[in-house]
Amino acid sequence: MEKALKGLGIEFNRFAERWDSLQRSIQVAANKTTQMTTTVQKITGKFGQINEANVTDDSKEEVLAPASDSVEFPLDDEETK
DSSP states (O other), X not given: OHHHHHHHHHHHHHHHHHHHHHHHHHHHHHHHXXXXXXXXXXXXXXXXXXXXXXXXXXXXXXXXXXGGGGOOOOXXXXXXX
16 A cells, blocks of 8 residues: 555656646746737737828828838948048
């Protein structure tokens, strides 16, 4: 009987360790899901803003230039003097 209880105790300790590991994995997945939801909402909002800007006037098309096209950077130090 004592041997069986000792074996059961060892198995229960293994189960507890595995349960803790699974619980941590589930928590990590839940946190990542929350982060992804935030990212999806931000991207969806940006697309909505762009779509609204493009639809403001149905008679003409607007083309939005990327932000990098609107900023000029000097090619070398002489241009900054």
